[in-house]
Amino acid sequence: MSKKNGESPYERLKRKAAEILPQNIYQDLIDKVEASGLSEEGKQRVIEEAIRQYLHAQVQPGEAVGTVAAQSIGEPGTQMTLRTFHFTGIVEFDVTLGLPRLIEIVDAKREPSTPLTYIYLKEPWRSDEAKAREVARKIEYTTMEKIIEDIDYQLGDRVITIVLDKERLEDKGVTVDQVVKALKKEKIGEVLSIEEGEYKGKPVIFIDVEVSEKLLPEESLLMPQSFHSVNEKIKKIYLKGIKGIKRISVREEEEGSGKFMLLAEGNNLEEILRLxxxxxxxxxxxxxxxxxxVLGIEAARNALIDEIMNVLKEAGLDVDIRHVMIVADIMTWSGAIRQIGRLGVAGEKPSVLARAAFEVTVKQLYEAAVTGELERFLGVTENIIAGLPPRVGTGAVLLRMGKPARNG
Amino acid sequence: MASKRGLGKKVLEHELVPEHRLLTIEEAIDVLRRLGAQPWHLPRISVNDPVARVLGAKPGDIIEIKRRSHTGGEALYYRIVVAYQKGVK
Structure with a gap:
């Protein structure tokens, strides 16, 4: 009886464990059992006990997992700081953390209040700080405004002088050639001369431009506001970079690792991933x-879990990841991101009373009355309002009196 | 800047994206039978979801997702493909 098609009872038990237990628990268990030096029988008993404990710890059918998740995130949430800003070892950037960030995630706000992009690099850019800095320069959205020191003009004179700060030019990695090309492309006018010089004690480059007649008609030559609009136009000229990426800094992935990554303020994942x-x-x-x-709904689910866990961990709160996973699953259930709230999950509940209990009570009741909605008392909230046992846990089972049993 | 088209297959390699697989009709029916579910009981994924587009999924298809679970190795999840949704590009 001990050997059936060449399999020992221990091996059979192992197969059973592999079927029931999740992979990583199974792997952990087997590794430890094999290394323990227990007798065959001892190993069997450990595995049997592990299976028993695992089944015991599983969620029962009918368990109100959503309510438990809400409580488990809500209670620690009350201990979070209301302070918006917090530094996380990043000197140059503010990162929203704590309760404001948690609310932002759960409300599925279109734009985070501090949009950030974590850009990892491929080799060889990854292990060379200078090269990483080059990539950063390439990505950072740069307009003329960032390198212009001043624009000089005189009423009545079509020729204006653009003063470029040489230091900033170098810092942003822009060449004069690029500037001239951009001026030409935007049809500002003819570049007359390029000269180096000094302006307010700084080394600069003067570019004289004869502004085209189209931008500055003859009759407006004496009006300051027309010059002003030309200045504005010049300042907005795009030089290089990716739209939406405002500031960028180079940092090490992990301190002392010698591997570099970029941290960018602003979001434009699609364009960045193309580089x-x-x-x-x-x-x-x-x-x-x-x-x-950009990456799909499943990626968004993973990102939701990561972001929420990160906020909770940063606040020093120990919330089981399973609760967060339920929240993320609910938020991505429909294939798009839904907020937990009146405009999302809570607002789409089929029950009138549940919706009314959340927010804008009168409006919900009014509209339900107009459209003749039916309350079926299937959810938790509406049953509690009505004083009925909610259909969860033991309440999920309905008992009905049958015919009286015969003979007593 | 670059073309307006999506990122294509690159999307599938991202660490946030689990493995997606389009089920054949036979497999889909089998999955529904095993779960005792109707198609509309399943969570959804939009046809214009980047991953669904790479797989060439059509509304009504079922996509099997092999999640790298945070708590237990791998877990299978199913989503049914639905028509275009607002908010997803």
Whole structure:
């Protein structure tokens, strides 16, 4: 009886365990049991006990997991700080953390209040700070405004002088050539001369431009506001970079690792992932909607879990990840991101009373009355309002009196 | 800047994206029978979801997702493909 088709009872038990237990628990268990030096029988008993404990710990059918998740996140949430800003070892950037960030995630706000993009690089850019900095310069959205020191003009004179700060030019990695090309492309006018010089004690480059007649008609030559609008136009000229990426900093992935990554203020995941220098497998942003749009709903679910867990961990709260996973699953259930709230999950409940209990009570009741909605008392909230046992846990089972049993 | 088209297959390699697989009709029926569910009971994924587009899914298809579970190795999840949804590009 001990050997059936060449399999020992221990092996049979192992197979049974593999079927029941999740992979990583199974692997952990087997590794430890094999290394323990227990007798065959001892090993069997440990595995049997593990299976028993696992089944015991599983959620029972009918368990109100959603309510438990809400409580388990809500209670620690009351201990979170209301303070918006917090530094997380990043000197240059503010990162919204704590309760405001949690609310932002759960409300599925279109734009995070501090949009960030974590850009990981491929080799060789990854292990070379100078090269990483080059990529950063390439990505940072740069307009003329960032390198212009001043624009000089005189009423009645078509020729204006653009003063470029040489230091900033170098810092942003823009060449004078690029500037001239951009001026030409935007049809500002003819570049007359380029000269180096000094302006307010700074080394600068003067560019004289004869503004085209189209931008500055003859009759408006004496009006300051027309010059002003030309200035504004010049300042807005796009030089390079990716739209939406405002500031960017180079940092080490982990301190002392010698591997560099970029941290960018602003979101534009799609364009960033297209760059050949960027590791498109790891680069991510903190904008859930953007992730759903670019990488799909499952990626958004993972990002939701990561973001919420990160906020909770940062606040020093120990919330089981399973509760967060339920929240993320509910938020992504429909294939798009839904907020937990009046405009999302809570607002789409089929029960009138449940919706009315959440927010804008009168409006909900009024509209339900107009459309003649039916209350079926299937959810938790409406049953509690009505004083009925909710259909969860033991309440999920309905008992009905049958015919009296014969003979007593 | 670059073309307006999506990122294509690159999407599938991202660490946030679990493995997606389009089920054949036979497999889909089998899954529904096993779960004792009707198609509309399943969570949804939009046809214009980047991953669904790469797989060439059509509304009514079922996609099997092999999630790297945070608590227990791998877990299978199913989503049914639904028509275009607002908010997803």
């Amino acid at each position: 050949q220098e960027v590791d498109y497998r790891r680069t991510r942003s903190n904008n859930i909607h953007e992730i759903a749009r």
